[in-house]
Every structure is written in C-alpha cells, then in structure tokens.
Amino acid sequence: MATREWEQRAAALWERLDDMDRDAFVAAMRELAAECAEDDPVALFEVGGAHDSTGYTEAAVGYYERAVAAGLGGVRRRRVSIQMASSLRETGRPEEALEVLAEERERGSDDYDDALAMCEALTLAKLGREREGLSVALLALAPHLPRYRRSTVDYARGLVGQGPVA
Secondary structure, three states, X not given: OXXXXXXXXXXHHHHOHHHOOHHHHHHHHHHHHOOOOOOOHHHHHHHHHHHHHOOOHHHHHHHHHHHHHOOOOHHHXXXXXXXXXXXXXXXXXXXXXXXXXXXXXXXXXXXXXXXXXXXXXXHHHHOOOHHHHHHHHHHHHHHHOOOOHHHHHHHHHHXXXXXXXX
C-alpha cells in the first residue's frame, strides 16, 4: 500500500514533470509504483496519470480502470473518473466518457463538481452537442458570478429547450 512517504515522493516527481523527458517521467513513475503492490490503487492511479499527462492517453485508461477495480477511494476516485473520461473522450470513446461522468455525478458532490462539468461540456462538444455542452458549462459557472446568476441559469436552460427557473 502506498505510504504517506511514498505519496510525498510521487508528489515531488509530479513537480518535476515539465523538466523531464516524457518517457523518463513515465519510467520514473513506474519505478516508484513498483515499490507498491501490483494492485495498489494509488500507484495505479499515479501511473495512469503519468501516462495521461505525457500523451500516452490510451495506456492511461487501462491504469485508471485497474485503479477503480482495485478500490481507489476518496478524492482520487473522483479525479480518476474525470481523468478517465477525458482520456476516453480523446481516444474516440466519448459516449463511454459520458457514462463515466454520469456515474460519478451520482456518487455525490464535492469540490470537483466544476471539473466534472468541464469534462462533460467538452465531451458533449466532441459529440457535436455543443449547445448542451455550453449549457453544462454555464450552469457550472453561474454560482461563481458576482451578479447575473439567475439570468445565466435561465440562458443555459434555454440553450437546451428548458424554460427559465421558476
């Protein structure tokens, strides 16, 4: 199982991402993960993220799926859904991405709700459903506006044929 010290070393490696060759970064993360059990969900998540962040998006999906199957929990569970959906979208599987996002949305709400909405909006756009995607993005943005929240929600709902807020 990944220890706190292991996670600190993984975080330190992530800080060096931009200074490393992509293959060297993936190799370093895989080497670090090899210190953990083969089915350690945190290690699988980190290796998946390393692949994803360096352009090996297709390979990332497999690691993400294994991390979920191994019981990845907490905030990383939410993050893996967002990252996996993004990878699925970019590798030609946007319908699967929407399924992952819908399942994750049903799991509850947290600080990653807006990131989930961002991923959903991009996925809808990828599917040629730009109006729906824009609606999702506006609904996520509305609570952060200093004014015009109600109008923004009404406009967002109008994009997809729903009436204004009652």
